[in-house]
Amino acid sequence: MGELILAVGCDPAQEVICTPDSVNELFETGVVFRLFGFGVTRSVILIFAAALITLALLFFAYRRPRLVPSKFGVAIESMVDFVREEIAIGVIGPEGVRYFPYLLALFMFILVGNAFEVMPGINFPITSLIAIPMFLSLLTWVVFIAVGFAKNGFAYVSGVVWPRSVPLGLRPLVGLIEFVSTFVLRPITLAVRLFANLVAGHVMLTLLLVSGVVFVAHVDDIGFRSIIGLGWFAIGLAIFIFELVVIVLQAYIFTLLAAVYIETSLHPQH
Numbered sequence: 001m002g003e004l005i006l007a008v009g010c011d012p013a014q015e016v017i018c019t020p021d022s023v024n025e026l027f028e029t030g031v032v033f034r035l036f037g038f039g040v041t042r043s044v045i046l047i048f049a050a051a052l053i054t055l056a057l058l059f060f061a062y063r064r065p066r067l068v069p070s071k072f073g074v075a076i077e078s079m080v081d082f083v084r085e086e087i088a089i090g091v092i093g094p095e096g097v098r099y100f101p102y103l104l105a106l107f108m109f110i111l112v113g114n115a116f117e118v119m120p121g122i123n124f125p126i127t128s129l130i131a132i133p134m135f136l137s138l139l140t141w142v143v144f145i146a147v148g149f150a151k152n153g154f155a156y157v158s159g160v161v162w163p164r165s166v167p168l169g170l171r172p173l174v175g176l177i178e179f180v181s182t183f184v185l186r187p188i189t190l191a192v193r194l195f196a197n198l199v200a201g202h203v204m205l206t207l208l209l210v211s212g213v214v215f216v217a218h219v220d221d222i223g224f225r226s227i228i229g230l231g232w233f234a235i236g237l238a239i240f241i242f243e244l245v246v247i248v249l250q251a252y253i254f255t256l257l258a259a260v261y262i263e264t265s266l267h268p269q270h
Contacts, residue, residue, distance in 0.1 A: 046126045050112045057108065083107050083255065091259040092266065099262055102143065106136065107255040110194070114247040117202055118240065127250075128199040130191065137190035140258045145183070148265030159268035182264075190257055197250050201243045208236030 031039035061076035069077060083104045088096035096103075110127060117125035126132050148156035160182050161175040212233030 042124070043126060043129055046113075046116055046122070046124065047132065050109055050116070050126060053112050054105065054108045057112075079108070080104060087252075087255055087259045091256065092263045095266060096259065096263075099143075099147075099259070103255050103259055106140070106258060107251050110136070110254055111248065111251040114198060114251055117198065117205070117243060117247060123205075125198045125202055125247075127194055128202045130195045133191035133194040133254075134187070136194075136254070137187040140190065140261065141187040144258075144261040144265040147262055148268065151266050152268060156265065156268055186261060190254065194250055194254050197246055201239070201246055204239055205236055205243065208239065209233060212236060 031041055034040065057076055058080075061073050066073065084097075084100050087107070088100040088103050090096075092099060113126040113132065115125075116122045117128075152159065157179075161179050162171055163174055163178060164171075166174045212229040212231075
């Protein structure tokens with residue numbers, strides 16, 4: 001899992017697991033190749049791969065509509081219907097159909113990017129790089145701010161800073177809190193929530209599973225102590241199963257909050 005590499009000159013008899021020079025080894029492997037003078041890393045490749053996989057899933061599921069869809073078609077259609085009915089329309093209302101394509105793309109890209117964590121040979125979720133969640137959250141921020149001004153004009157801001165549903169004496173304080181929350185904190189919290197959950201899972205899986213393998217692999221050097229590795233590996237497998245839930249849940253939460261923010265921009269009085 002990851003790219004945890006034993007340090008040069010490490011003595012397994014003294015150190016069962018050697019500390020890497022930098023924790024970045026868990027997240028990046030350096031430049032894979034150069035294109036037009038720019039270094040292309042594994043992360044860049046995986047970002048484009050996630051986008052292409054998202055497009056391919058939708059293309060192959062809908063390119064030839066069938067009266068009786070295949071199991072693959074049913075799975076993709078169920079996912080699409082869920083985002084449309086439960087998130088876009090369910091949260092935003094009838095107007096949610098307009099924002100459904102964006103929410104679907106958001107959900108599927110994050111889901112695929114998260115799923116890289118448990119894909120053999122990859123074992124690296126691109127959402128564990130803060131740049132990806134931050135970009136998606138800023139894009140969502142631009143969308144719901146633009147929607148708010150387009151639908152309500154300046155009343156969008158005045159409705160936030162002067163909430164009429166709050167008692168008059170509390171409006172300045174509540175308005176200030178709402179303004180900071182809406183225009184400053186939302187993109188930050190949206191990004192950090194996704195990033196923190198995926199980076200925590202990635203680090204835990206990497207350390208536990210790799211530690212288990214390294215302990216067992218050095219049984220000749222450390223003797224009976226290598227049995228500890230079986231425990232680490234067992235815990236890693238348990239977390240692996242839990243991470244399958246986290247992968248889907250975090251994609252859902254990010255998309256759901258994006259829909260909530262768009263809905264509050266359309267109807268700031270709520």
